Amino acid sequence: MTKRRGGLLHGDWSGTWPVAETGAGVYLYDRDGRQFLDAVGGAHVVTIGHGVSEIANAMAEQARKLAYASSRTWVNEPQLELAELIRSRTPPGLVWVYFTSSGSEAAEMAMQLARQYHLERNEPERHRIIGRWHSYHGGTLGAVGMGGHAVHRSRLEPYLPRARHVASPQCAHCPFDLNHPSCEIKCATDLVDAIEHAGHETVAAFIAEPIGGTTSGALEPPTGYYESIRSICDEYGILFIADEVVTGFGRTGRDFAIQHWNAIPDLILCSKGLASGYAPLGAVVVHERVADTIRDGTGSVSLRMTYSGHPVSCAAGLAVQRHIADLHLVDRCASMGDYLKERLTEMGKASAFVSEVRGRGLLLAVELAAEPDRGVAFPRIERAQERVVAEAFRRGMLLMGGSGTASSPDGDHILISPPFILTEAEGDLLVELLQQSIAAALVEGH
Ligand SMILES: Cc1ncc(COP(=O)(O)O)c(C=O)c1O
The missing domain is CATH 3.40.640.10 (Type I PLP-dependent aspartate aminotransferase-like (Major domain))
Structure with a gap:
């Protein structure tokens, strides 16, 4: 007889979904108290930060x-x-x-x-x-x-x-x-x-x-x-x-x-x-x-x-x-966006796998490529953005990725869309974690 199983119909069936428990500012915490820098505001949703009591x-x-x-x-x-x-x-x-x-x-x-x-x-x-x-x-x-x-x-x-x-x-x-x-x-x-x-x-x-x-x-x-x-x-x-x-x-x-x-x-x-x-x-x-x-x-x-x-x-x-x-947070979003884009662009120039940093305000994207100088994308089958997102998660940062370009299903990008309250120090940490995640995920897998 087949054993009947039930539970939450959610995402995939890996059973490894983390349980979010609290949020404060630009951070989310799981039920073991592990901290995650929310570099994508959930899914470009959270603007004022987590846990605002008012x-x-x-x-x-x-x-x-x-x-x-x-x-x-x-x-x-x-x-x-x-x-x-x-x-x-x-x-x-x-x-x-x-x-x-x-x-x-x-x-x-x-x-x-x-x-x-x-x-x-x-x-x-x-x-x-x-x-x-x-x-x-x-x-x-x-x-x-x-x-x-x-x-x-x-x-x-x-x-x-x-x-x-x-x-x-x-x-x-x-x-x-x-x-x-x-x-x-x-x-x-x-x-x-x-x-x-x-x-x-x-x-x-x-x-x-x-x-x-x-x-x-x-x-x-x-x-x-x-x-x-x-x-x-x-x-x-x-x-x-x-x-x-x-x-x-x-x-x-x-x-x-x-x-x-x-x-x-x-x-x-x-x-x-x-x-x-x-x-x-x-x-x-x-x-x-x-x-x-x-x-x-x-x-x-x-x-x-x-x-x-x-x-x-x-x-x-x-x-x-x-x-x-x-709190004039739209102006803050514009100025923090300029700061973060500049820092990401510097990081991109030093990385072997970044071909472009684009976007405005705090809706930014880092495009990944196998050979940025020659315009060679990672083939989709290598799941480059998924690997970077997973690596960042292991390092305590939440990211999202997308794939394809206007002319090809190949190509990968990572989205950066943190809450507007991000400070420069938090922005620096974000860039550092991203740089480490790209290096670890793509060098190993390439
Ligand atoms: C541009 C755009 N339009 C519409 C939607 C759909 O919104 P929802 O997921 O709230 O239904 C999304 C969701 O990601 C989106 O990015």
Whole structure:
């Protein structure tokens, strides 16, 4: 007889998952008291640091007062206040906020709002969403469909709509084998070809992460890219959705990453930094021209989610954002980001396996290569980034890695996205541990 076994359905079945017990500042501790430097803020989530009591107090107070009231009937105070706060920080015109409980839900909601917008405008054939290869917008089916993550797409391929994706804008690994600026930003004008190929009257929206997250590793497009994307979207009547789930609320040194360029999206998705991990919370922020079309049309958003505007989550988000404003943590993120990038660049020059350090604010990535001078990547099968992440864990530091580039499934990068409160001394320790981890993991395995 087969013995029945049960337990937690989580990650892989190795049974070796560490149990996180407490968090304080930039550190997490397991139940044996072992300390880990959280160099990726969980998963680019934690901005204000772990264990800030005033957030816990705000959540407890809200839970005692009102823990839940259905979003079908009610709004609540923290939800209204947080919506006001968000609209005061988003680019001009982005004033309507719909709360979700995660980034994937925000992506699903944005997809449905884009569809509803075109239906209200009496353009029912517009349904396709064009995304970019080497991107990620979440784990639900709609989000995977818009995303260009090869592994998730191949696993779920039978469920996904036929792909409409454009190249990822990465000059160092240009998928068109061109050089900037003589390329005339082919990665942006590629969108025109994709729209024409799909049938321009069928395209509803284009979605992109203004600066990439884990999948592409803090990838930034060339100058002029987003301005060009904005004008192509305008020309074809297509909505531009900026996925700021990772970058929103300060991580790149500005409130939103798209503010580094002169392009205003029609919808912004945000989540991770909004409540800094103190509660599950996400949002779609909608431009007034899109919201007004829906308001003046059917007058209501078709989809309602049970936990939209959850009072305790919104209280957490509000307390986190007030804390960020009081301590000027977005400015701190920008200056610490400059410091850390400089230190990582020095470390990279001295390393035999670092080909590039990129990113803005505290969303940085270190690209690994087998032979950086000759541009030779580690083959995927060598799992270089996984080895560095595992080695760093053994040395007491939490990292995340990603693989592939705009032109190949080979290639590896390590993400560095610590909480904004990181000090220079903690930054120095981070760089030292990373340098040791790269050397130990890659020399041995190479
Ligand atoms: C850019 C981006 N969009 C969306 C998501 C999905 O967010 P969640 O995991 O909260 O559903 C993620 C998650 O990592 C992300 O990085």
